[in-house]
Amino acid sequence: MASRRFFVGGNWKMNGTxxxxxxxxxxxxxxxxxxxxxxxCGAPFVYLDLVRSGLDPRIGVAAQNCYKVSxxxxxxxxxxxxxxxxxxxxxxxxxxERRHVFGETDxxxxxxxxxxxxxxxxxxxxxxxxxxxxxxxxxxEVVFAQTQVIAENVKDWTKVVLAYEPVWxxxxxxxxxxxxxxxxxxxxxxxxxxxxxxxxxDSVRIIYGGSVTSLNCRELASQADVDGFLVGGASxxxxxxxxxxxxx
Ligand SMILES: O=C(CO)COP(=O)(O)O
Numbered sequence: 166m167a168s169r170r171f172f173v174g175g176n177w178k179m180n181g182t183x184x185x186x187x188x189x190x191x192x193x194x195x196x197x198x199x200x201x202x203x204x205x206c207g208a209p210f211v212y213l214d215l216v217r218s219g220l221d222p223r224i225g226v227a228a229q230n231c232y233k234v235s236x237x238x239x240x241x242x243x244x245x246x247x248x249x250x251x252x253x254x255x256x257x258x259x260x261x262e263r264r265h266v267f268g269e270t271d272x273x274x275x276x277x278x279x280x281x282x283x284x285x286x287x288x289x290x291x292x293x294x295x296x297x298x299x300x301x302x303x304x305x306e307v308v309f310a311q312t313q314v315i316a317e318n319v320k321d322w323t324k325v326v327l328a329y330e331p332v333w334x335x336x337x338x339x340x341x342x343x344x345x346x347x348x349x350x351x352x353x354x355x356x357x358x359x360x361x362x363x364x365x366x367d368s369v370r371i372i373y374g375g376s377v378t379s380l381n382c383r384e385l386a387s388q389a390d391v392d393g394f395l396v397g398g399a400s401x402x403x404x405x406x407x408x409x410x411x412x413x
Pocket of ligand 1: 176260330334335336337338374375376377395396397398399
């Protein structure tokens with residue numbers, strides 16, 4: 166556990182204006198951020214340049230999606246090459262909103278993961294079960310299947326963070342309990358041990374997302390297999406700093 170650097174991502178989703186993001190960036194740039202935490206902010210595409218130039222270099226920036234090829238006739242899409250060209254080193258892929266609002270399949274997400282990694286972007290790869298899947302007792306089956314497709318497309322796991330985001334916890338205020346999060350993270354690490362390698366299982370950060378706040382982050386962060394967070398709503402507020410410092 167000690168060897169995995171704590172990772173806190175902010176997923177701003179489709180939020181923010183130049184004005185509000187400037188305020189948020191000033192807050193982050195001037196706050197005391199625990200040095201042991203790796204921080205990455207996921208900005209809307211149109212603000213990637215602005216955010217990369219406005220945030221302190223010790224804070225990473227992520228795009229929230231990208232396509233599976235470098236360029237071409239794909240109206241409305243952007244490529245990892247373009248993201249890199251903005252000085253941005255990360256991309257969030259497979260977020261539940263991409264899967265369930267925009268219908269992205271495991272196969273497409275896998276192809277995007279492979280292409281992003283080939284283009285030297287680091288990837289926050291998201292997985293997570295829906296409420297009906299949890300209630301039907303198929304959580305493991307669902308998250309293992311999603312992880313399998315991601316794993317088939319990863320050669321270098323040092324550039325991947327796995328984000329477990331139960332869909333029922335996203336934006337609902339229904340945070341997974343520390344035990345619920347730990348249970349799934351532990352099983353995911355065991356899956357990596359069996360299906361990838363001991364080294365990857367020991368080193369890959371598995372982060373939790375879903376209604377993380379300054380109030381619940383410390384207990385979640387104290388779980389052995391919770392290596393950080395992917396934060397939605399609270400990442401747009403000053404309390405994001407408290408979440409960054411959850412292990413401080
Ligand atoms: O989807 C999420 C992060 O990617 C979580 O969103 P909330 O923190 O708003 O629940």
